[in-house]
Amino acid sequence: MKILVCISHVPDTTSKINFADNDTKFDTNGVQFVINPYDEFCLTRAMWFKEKQGATVTVVNVGNASTEPTLRKALAIGADDAIRVDVEATDGLAVAKELAAVVKEGAYDLVLAGRESIDYNGGMVPGMLASLTDYNFVNGCVGMEIDGTAVSLTREIDGGSEKLSTSLPLVVAGQKGLVEEKDLRIPNMRGIMMARKKPLAVVAGISAAAATSAASFEKPAAKGAVKLVAADQIDELISLLHNEAKVI
Amino acid sequence: MSVLVFADTSEGKYKKSAFEVVSYGKKVAEQLGSSMVVLSINAESPQDLYAYGAEKVITVSNDSLANFNGKAYASVINQVAQKESSNVVIIDSSIDGLYLAPMLAVKMEAGYASNAVALPSSTSPFTVKRKSFSSKAFNNTVIATDNKIVGVSKNSFGVHENPVSGTTEAFEPALSDADFGVKSVSVDRAKGKVSIADADIVVSAGRGLKGPENWGMIEELADVLGAATACSKPVSDLGWRPHSEHVGQTGKPVASNLYIAIGISGAIQHLAGINASKVKVVINTDPEAPFFKAADYGIVGDAFEVVPALIEKLKVFKQS
Numbered sequence: 001m002k003i004l005v006c007i008s009h010v011p012d013t014t015s016k017i018n019f020a021d022n023d024t025k026f027d028t029n030g031v032q033f034v035i036n037p038y039d040e041f042c043l044t045r046a047m048w049f050k051e052k053q054g055a056t057v058t059v060v061n062v063g064n065a066s067t068e069p070t071l072r073k074a075l076a077i078g079a080d081d082a083i084r085v086d087v088e089a090t091d092g093l094a095v096a097k098e099l100a101a102v103v104k105e106g107a108y109d110l111v112l113a114g115r116e117s118i119d120y121n122g123g124m125v126p127g128m129l130a131s132l133t134d135y136n137f138v139n140g141c142v143g144m145e146i147d148g149t150a151v152s153l154t155r156e157i158d159g160g161s162e163k164l165s166t167s168l169p170l171v172v173a174g175q176k177g178l179v180e181e182k183d184l185r186i187p188n189m190r191g192i193m194m195a196r197k198k199p200l201a202v203v204a205g206i207s208a209a210a211a212t213s214a215a216s217f218e219k220p221a222a223k224g225a226v227k228l229v230a231a232d233q234i235d236e237l238i239s240l241l242h243n244e245a246k247v248i
Numbered sequence: 249m250s251v252l253v254f255a256d257t258s259e260g261k262y263k264k265s266a267f268e269v270v271s272y273g274k275k276v277a278e279q280l281g282s283s284m285v286v287l288s289i290n291a292e293s294p295q296d297l298y299a300y301g302a303e304k305v306i307t308v309s310n311d312s313l314a315n316f317n318g319k320a321y322a323s324v325i326n327q328v329a330q331k332e333s334s335n336v337v338i339i340d341s342s343i344d345g346l347y348l349a350p351m352l353a354v355k356m357e358a359g360y361a362s363n364a365v366a367l368p369s370s371t372s373p374f375t376v377k378r379k380s381f382s383s384k385a386f387n388n389t390v391i392a393t394d395n396k397i398v399g400v401s402k403n404s405f406g407v408h409e410n411p412v413s414g415t416t417e418a419f420e421p422a423l424s425d426a427d428f429g430v431k432s433v434s435v436d437r438a439k440g441k442v443s444i445a446d447a448d449i450v451v452s453a454g455r456g457l458k459g460p461e462n463w464g465m466i467e468e469l470a471d472v473l474g475a476a477t478a479c480s481k482p483v484s485d486l487g488w489r490p491h492s493e494h495v496g497q498t499g500k501p502v503a504s505n506l507y508i509a510i511g512i513s514g515a516i517q518h519l520a521g522i523n524a525s526k527v528k529v530v531i532n533t534d535p536e537a538p539f540f541k542a543a544d545y546g547i548v549g550d551a552f553e554v555v556p557a558l559i560e561k562l563k564v565f566k567q568s
Binding site: 011013014017019026037038091092093096115118119120121122123124125126127128130131132136137138139140152156157158159160161162163164165166167175176177180181182210211212213214215216217218219220223224226227228229230231234235237238240241242245247248 | 258361432445520526543545554
């Protein structure tokens with residue numbers, strides 16, 4: 001089985017978010033970039049398939065050379081090889097088209113991607129990629145088993161879960177549950193050393209056109225100070241929630 | 249040209265988000281000077297949408313669509329968009345909305361802006377404000393394509409009544425086996441519980457509760473308020489509560505009107521998951537807990553004293 005894991009290069013979850021150039025660009029100053037947390041669940045699940053059922057695992061990112069350390073980390077975790085599509089990631093559709101070209105070229109059986117990236121939060125790339133390649137697609141996946149080409153999956157739904165069946169080739173958008181957080185892999189020294197020698201191919205990309213663009217960014221309005229209510233004045237809290245906030 | 253709104257249902261009944269997206273779609277149609285058409289799949293009473301400005305409701309009744317199916321639903325919406333010459337499609341940004349919309353975007357060759365939090369600030373260029381950076385910022389997104397899809401974030405626009413005398417029209421979509429490459433085997437939905445996604449109020453608790461045996465009062469508080477229960481990441485990691493209740497950056501996002509956090513210190517990853525909630529109340533013994541900086545109202549106090557008192561006072565308030 002050939003598995004492709006799509007890796008987004010995103011600001012660390014604790015990063016302060018600021019914008020530059022008159023609020024038209026994300027300010028990367030002092031920001032540490034990591035593998036998108038949702039993609040980490042996918043990569044760990046892919047490693048499980050590799051170790052237990054036999055598979056090759058390729059990781060891919062659409063972006064400039066600054067994303068290579070993130071791809072090397074994925075290699076250190078255990079992926080066999082990496083592909084960087086040397087195109088600036090603009091919007092979801094353009095990224096999905098670049099990835100679709102990689103998927104078609106490599107004839108992957110299973111494509112895993114996080115359900116969204118924690119920067120642009122579009123949640124659109126996996127579904128678009130599935131449609132562009134005509135692969136089956138399951139979103140918000142929290143469980144997956146593969147037997148030959150038959151796949152059983154569980155996805156999250158509002159207020160519960162749904163069991164699904166489908167077949168390879170397949171695109172899965174994963175999240176926590178696909179593996180648990182405690183099972184996520186941390187690169188060890190041997191993995192880091194080996195990652196340096198693993199192939200990282202840089203491909204030119206197809207320069208797909210974007211359908212959307214970020215015209216500007218803004219931060220939420222500054223919040224006023226918390227109104228503290230004494231622990232023995234519960235009536236006051238209820239009054240505030242009813243009369244001022246109008247939420248009860 | 250028209251604006252097409254997909255009004256989603258659950259077991260035949262409209263979700264609250266359906267009334268919100270219809271309210272939103274009506275305004276967008278006004279902005280564009282066009283009409284609005286609403287699509288429902290297997291809805292029991294499509295006339296319920298007339299109250300929110302839906303003059304024309306297209307109904308699809310099809311047993312093969314009884315369970316949500318992303319590809320098939322996208323195919324149906326695409327067919328109706330073509331029939332109605334709709335170049336703007338409005339859907340919600342629920343779990344199902346986020347499943348089908350990207351596939352619809354490819355079918356329609358449309359730009360898609362998910363998690364929109366306001367009406368378009370401009371229709372030329374078509375610009376819509378959407379959540380990004382885990383609700384730590386907003387992104388004013390321009391959709392450049394002729395066809396456009398907007399996914400509306402829950403509780404961001406609200407439900408607005410606008411009664412009209414509407415009509416319904418049945419439509420039979422053409423579906424093939426290829427639309428059902430993914431099959432639903434079974435659905436397991438917690439009965440009688442408010443889901444976090446649907447809840448207007450969420451009562452959430454953390455390690456300050458000291459153990460799973462103390463969750464009775466959290467459930468009782470949620471019960472009094474008609475709220476969903478949730479928890480912080482350490483609590484779900486410890487197995488005190490199911491993972492489905494974990495709220496935060498890698499857990500469930502919450503966009504409720506009221507979020508009550510009890511015994512949760514407020515790690516940045518937790519705050520990222522609840523930023524979109526409108527009013528936040530924090531109950532914590534530690535006055536230095538970071539959550540107080542993000543909260544609107546707070547009580548510095550012991551949950552084991554404050555929560556039972558809050559339950560009793562709310563019961564009296566509800567009866568008054």
